Amino acid sequence: MTHQQLTANIRRKKSFLCIGLDVDLTKIPQHLLTTEDPIFEFNKAIIDATHDLAVAYKPNTAFYEAYGIKGWISLEKTIQYLNEKHPEIFTIADAKRGDIGNTSSMYAKAFLEDLAFDSVTVAPYMGKDSVEPFLAVKDKFTILLALTSNAGAFDFQTQTVDGKELYKKVIETSKTWKYSENLMYVVGATKAEYFTEIRKIVPDSFLLVPGVGAQGGSLAEVCKYGMAENIGLLINSSRGIIYASQQQDFAEKAREEALKIQLEMQQILFR
Numbered sequence: 001m002t003h004q005q006l007t008a009n010i011r012r013k014k015s016f017l018c019i020g021l022d023v024d025l026t027k028i029p030q031h032l033l034t035t036e037d038p039i040f041e042f043n044k045a046i047i048d049a050t051h052d053l054a055v056a057y058k059p060n061t062a063f064y065e066a067y068g069i070k071g072w073i074s075l076e077k078t079i080q081y082l083n084e085k086h087p088e089i090f091t092i093a094d095a096k097r098g099d100i101g102n103t104s105s106m107y108a109k110a111f112l113e114d115l116a117f118d119s120v121t122v123a124p125y126m127g128k129d130s131v132e133p134f135l136a137v138k139d140k141f142t143i144l145l146a147l148t149s150n151a152g153a154f155d156f157q158t159q160t161v162d163g164k165e166l167y168k169k170v171i172e173t174s175k176t177w178k179y180s181e182n183l184m185y186v187v188g189a190t191k192a193e194y195f196t197e198i199r200k201i202v203p204d205s206f207l208l209v210p211g212v213g214a215q216g217g218s219l220a221e222v223c224k225y226g227m228a229e230n231i232g233l234l235i236n237s238s239r240g241i242i243y244a245s246q247q248q249d250f251a252e253k254a255r256e257e258a259l260k261i262q263l264e265m266q267q268i269l270f271r
């Protein structure tokens with residue numbers, strides 16, 4: 001998928017919502033636990049109920065890796081289901097990888113080729129040679145952690161190094177890397193006041209924005225400071241949507257929550 005196709009999908013669906021598939025077996029409805037693959041059954045029901053309201057889905061791989069081989073199989077079935085049933089939907093493996101070059105190449109192969117996600121999140125801390133193997137994968141995106149939504153983001157990311165905040169240095173430097181056109185960035189919704197500065201460095205790049213819903217970030221504030229000509233935003237909500245109910249009606253309630261966000265997005269897009 002290209003940037004242009006993603007923007008076209010956003011305009012067509014009047015939505016830049018990304019739904020996070022962070023499946024915790026202690027939080028899903030009891031009746032699913034007796035099925036052969038509760039994680040996949042949960043994801044399938046959520047996807048079936050919400051796919052017209054979202055342009056992207058983001059399984060966080062931690063929630064699958066935590067269940068060993070069974071979790072990995074559920075992840076594989078989920079991405080296969082999305083790719084087969086909804087090929088227009090942008091998929092994100094939220095894996096936050098990055099290592100020395102040859103190891104990063106294997107991570108890139110695992111998430112972008114074998115599992116065939118459209119994108120993967122990557123930590124920038126190990127620098128150019130740790131990120132370029134992801135960028136080299138054709139027609140795929142690397143989503144670099146720039147300014148994260150958690151409180152710990154202030155420990156390093158906003159600290160000044162050689163007269164510049166580290167998160168700005170990360171974004172600026174990443175633009176010099178080979179195939180940097182395949183970059184997107186993670187910027188937390190809880191840091192809305194930083195979007196203006198970030199947009200000065202990357203006016204058109206897509207930003208994956210977690211932190212609305214359960215973490216309290218404001219969609220309106222993010223859009224006010226972060227929306228670009230091409231929209232350029234994918235706003236993620238995970239727990240706020242998928243755990244709207246833990247009863248039989250979980251998928252219906254998830255749809256209701258997704259619809260609330262989509263309607264707010266529609267208003268923002270057309271005002």
Ligand SMILES: O=c1ccn([C@@H]2O[C@H](COP(=O)(O)O)[C@@H](O)[C@H]2O)c(=O)[nH]1
Nearest residue numbers: 060148149188210213214215237238239
């Ligand atoms: O800065 C970051 C980077 C990633 N995340 C991930 O996004 C979701 C958010 O889930 P909610 O339930 O909507 O809070 C989750 O997978 C995080 O690991 C983030 O929150 N902040």
